[in-house]
Amino acid sequence: MAAKYVILPCNGLDKEAGCLARELALKMAAAMDGEIICPVLYQTAPSRYASLLQEGNLIVIDGCATRCASRIAANNNLKISRKITMAEEAKKRDYNPGPDWRLGAGAAAFVEDVWRSWQPVFMEQGAGRASEENTGLFAGPVEYAIHRHDKFIFRVPLEGFYFNENDCWVQVEGNRGRVGISDYLQQNLSDITFVTPPDPGTEVEQFGEMGTIESAKAVYELVSPVTGRVVAINEAVLEAPELINENPYEKGWIAELELTNFEADREFLLDGRRYLEVLKEKVADFNAGK
Amino acid sequence: MPGNSFRKVYVIPCSGIGKMYGLLGREAVLKTVKELRPDKAATMCLALLVYGDDEARKEINGARCITVDGCPKLCAAKNVEQAGGVVVERVRAVDAFRNHRGVDAGTAAHLTAAGWQIADELAADLAGKVDRWYDASEEK
Numbered sequence: 063m064a065a066k067y068v069i070l071p072c073n074g075l076d077k078e079a080g081c082l083a084r085e086l087a088l089k090m091a092a093a094m095d096g097e098i099i100c101p102v103l104y105q106t107a108p109s110r111y112a113s114l115l116q117e118g119n120l121i122v123i124d125g126c127a128t129r130c131a132s133r134i135a136a137n138n139n140l141k142i143s144r145k146i147t148m149a150e151e152a153k154k155r156d157y158n159p160g161p162d163w164r165l166g167a168g169a170a171a172f173v174e175d176v177w178r179s180w181q182p183v184f185m186e187q188g189a190g191r192a193s194e195e196n197t198g199l200f201a202g203p204v205e206y207a208i209h210r211h212d213k214f215i216f217r218v219p220l221e222g223f224y225f226n227e228n229d230c231w232v233q234v235e236g237n238r239g240r241v242g243i244s245d246y247l248q249q250n251l252s253d254i255t256f257v258t259p260p261d262p263g264t265e266v267e268q269f270g271e272m273g274t275i276e277s278a279k280a281v282y283e284l285v286s287p288v289t290g291r292v293v294a295i296n297e298a299v300l301e302a303p304e305l306i307n308e309n310p311y312e313k314g315w316i317a318e319l320e321l322t323n324f325e326a327d328r329e330f331l332l333d334g335r336r337y338l339e340v341l342k343e344k345v346a347d348f349n350a351g352k
Numbered sequence: 353m354p355g356n357s358f359r360k361v362y363v364i365p366c367s368g369i370g371k372m373y374g375l376l377g378r379e380a381v382l383k384t385v386k387e388l389r390p391d392k393a394a395t396m397c398l399a400l401l402v403y404g405d406d407e408a409r410k411e412i413n414g415a416r417c418i419t420v421d422g423c424p425k426l427c428a429a430k431n432v433e434q435a436g437g438v439v440v441e442r443v444r445a446v447d448a449f450r451n452h453r454g455v456d457a458g459t460a461a462h463l464t465a466a467g468w469q470i471a472d473e474l475a476a477d478l479a480g481k482v483d484r485w486y487d488a489s490e491e492k
Contacts, residue, residue, distance in 0.1 A: 071369065073367045073397045073398055073400075074367075075365070075378065075382075075395065075396075075397040075399075076382070076396075076397055080397065084369065087369070088460070088461045098370050100369045100370050100374075101367060101369070101399045101402070102399055102428075102431065103367070103425060105399075105402040105403060106402065106425075106430065106431065107425070128400070128405075130403060131399075133403050134402075134403050137403060
């Protein structure tokens with residue numbers, strides 16, 4: 063069953079990127095029977111949309127880099143299911159939104175293309191949830207190694223997890239792998255505010271981009287430790303990104319992949335013990351650089 | 353930018369999302385400030401004011417503003433006033449329909465040809481208001 067969506071777009075007034083956001087919002091609302099939230103009315107009368115927001119998955123569409131819609135969502139502690147930024151979508155497609163408000167030649171095709179690329183994500187969102195029978199496949203780590211430095215404690219699971227030097231891990235069971243970030247990285251990022259995982263169905267290369275994590279300090283591009291196809295994402299971290307801060311190896315996993323080349327990928331990965339040594343060096347280097 | 357555009361009259365529509373009247377007001381404002389009176393009028397994204405963008409608030413503070421609202425909530429008028437703008441005219445898009453009763457102007461997503469005609473009429477009316485308030489500031 064398709065999920066019900068609530069769309070909070072940018073105001074979309076005087077810049078083309080904003081107008082594109084508005085066009086996409088209208089298209090999505092019509093196609094998915096979604097509801098659009100007026101960003102201005104929401105800010106002034108939030109109770110008007112309270113029940114809608116409780117029932118539906120929230121999609122935020124930003125136009126330009128000011129990201130008003132995201133800010134309004136953040137100011138009101140709204141849980142964002144998906145974020146789309148038209149400026150970024152334009153960059154991916156070599157489309158250059160103008161500084162003025164009129165939609166340029168090719169704008170309609172551009173919006174259509176953005177919609178076509180996101181449509182399967184929303185349609186598969188329900189199917190992409192980790193299934194109940196699958197949750198037992200990935201048991202939590204049996205044993206953690208600990209590295210202490212000053213008041214900081216870093217944990218590394220010793221068995222069943224493999225790391226790349228970008229502090230991302232994969233836990234492997236058969237031809238399935240769960241991926242996430244290490245305890246070291248989550249502590250560096252501090253409070254994580256948004257997670258943008260890869261879309262279900264995405265083919266990911268080892269060391270290719272696997273979404274982003276945003277914290278108060280930085281936006282971090284996730285580097286996939288493995289090659290494969292995304293078959294599920296952790297819906298829980300979309301709704302509660304702080305799960306990654308609480309427990310990056312269990313509740314804070316980000317995506318699940320069907321692995322296509324793990325034997326070859328493993329040659330470029332570190333097991334828990336070797337990663338622990340790398341982690342110690344990173345901590346030492348970080349403190350030496352202070 | 354504030355120094356250059358401060359004497360301009362700000363014409364600020366509601367977000368224009370979700371209702372045909374809002375869309376019509378938005379289009380009329382854009383035509384006014386971008387095509388009919390680009391030297392005398394400017395606009396501002398209401399969401400910037402609403403979430404409290406400092407630069408936007410500074411720019412609007414004390415400026416003469418014409419607000420154009422699509423629905424009776426009057427989001428534009430209220431928020432511009434709260435941000436320190438001087439609202440000299442409160443325009444309601446629905447009033448542009450007085451001479452067009454029963455016309456199908458379109459939907460929240462698209463205006464019909466009749467809707468565009470009404471938007472053009474509203475834009476002409478707004479341009480006249482801009483002239484009046486801009487000239488008044490020139491005389492000072």
